Amino acid sequence: MSSPEDIARLRQLKESEPLGNAWITWEQTRKQMEETALLLDDPDPTMRSMAADEITSLSNTLSDIIQNTFPSLLVPQSTTKQLSALLELKSGVGGSESSLFLSDMLRMYQRLANNASWKSSVLAKNDTEGGGIKDAIVEFKGEGxxxxxxxxxxxHRVQRVPATESSGRTHTSTVAIVVLPLAEETESHDEELFSMDDIKLEVMRSRGAGGQHVNKTESAVRLTHIPTGITVSMQDERSQHQNRRRAFQVLTSRLMDLKITREMEERRSTRRNLVRGADRSEKIRTYNYAQDRVTDHRIGLTMKNLTSVLEGDGIQLFIDAVSKHHDESVMLDLLEDKET
Known part of the structure; x- marks a missing residue:
């Protein structure tokens, strides 16, 4: 019978197998490239040409291993890969134009979720006149x-001419986005995140449209986490029980986000030029309609096809590029830690 130590050792060997195979491929390719380089001095011009083509192919293979294979295997596996997401969108500078852009962005993320086979549902939404959305909370369920x-x-900043602008002037509007981790709902809360003794629960009548239901029932719920001051209000559901459940779901996500952000900051204390995804006040991306471009300011990536980002699958290119930049930064952290 295997001991726990033997099982742990076997698991470690299994996990390191892909890295070992990648290293063997690297060594074999490098050796093959050295042998092929000798043929560049062959008297036969056809042989020299074939050798040059082969070296180009082998060089591309080595570059791919360095840039893609090694980083994907050396970067520690994400501890949050199984988590779903809670997306909060809030209109900022720009008034009604900001609200209209928020509705565009909401559709963009819902389309992304559909392509990724995540289940999306709007938990709360504050519509405005003219088809805009002042703020929204959306749930995206699915691993990754x-x-x-x-x-x-x-x-997120948008630069475009509003439909109501008669002089054709370009306006700049903003939408602030916060993405929170979303764990599976359970009957009991996570005691590592909060204690019920730290929660102030208030119920009140809902505000806004809803007729007699709004005036007569205390269905709205407000939760306050006293140690952090985080407040969550929920009134979109019909019953107090449903609003209470949704409010605790959002509160749990915000507290989990605080915990993950704190742990991430502690791990990267020696390096400060990572993508600062946790800085919610930072301008990260600009959508410029006049120039038909989208620019991510953190990694300097520009795409000259705004429609494909907002109405197609172009947003995936930015998500992949920023994620890759993050992985490369984590690798640099690991290398620097080994040197010190």
């Missing part, structure tokens, strides 16, 4: 949703 969306947190 949080890891994919987490770097979308920050200020």
């Amino acid at each position: 949703a949080y890891d994919a969306l987490r770097w979308e947190s920050g200020v």
Whole structure:
């Protein structure tokens, strides 16, 4: 019978197998490239040409291993890869134009969720006149949703001519996005995140449209986490019980986000130039309609096809690029830690 130590050792060997195979491929390719280089001095011009082509192919293979294979295997596996995501959108500078852009962004993320086979549902939404949305909270359920969306947190800026602008002037508006980790709902709360003794629970009548239901029932719920001052209000559901459940779901996500952000900051204390995904006040991306471009300011990536980002699958390119930048930064951290 295997001991726990033997099982742990076997698991470790199994986990290191892909890295070992990648290293063997690297060594074999490098050796093959050295042998092929000798043929560049062959008197036969056809042989020299074939050798040059082969070296180009082998060089591309080595570059791919360095840039993609090694980073994907050396970067520690994400501890949040199984988590779903909670996306909060809030209109900022720009008034009604900001609200209209928020509705565009909401559709963009819902389309992304559909392509990724995540289940999306709007938990709360504050509509405005003219088809805009002042703020919204959306749930994206599916493995990898949080890891994919987490770097979308920050200020998104749009530059375009509003439909109501008669002089054709370009306006600048903003939408602030916060992406929170979403764990599976359970009957009991996570005691590592909060204690019920730290929660102030208030019930009140709902505000806004709803007729007699709004005036007569105390269905709205407000939770306050006393140690952090985090407040969550929920009134979109019909019953107090449903609003209470949703409010605790959002509170749990915000507290989990605090915990993950704190742990991430502690791990990267020696390096400060990572993508600052946790800085929600930072302008991270600009959508410029006149120039038909989208620019991510953190990694300097510009895409000259705004429609494909907002109405197609172009947003995936930015998500992948920022995620790759993060992985490369983590690798640099690991290398620096080994040197010190």
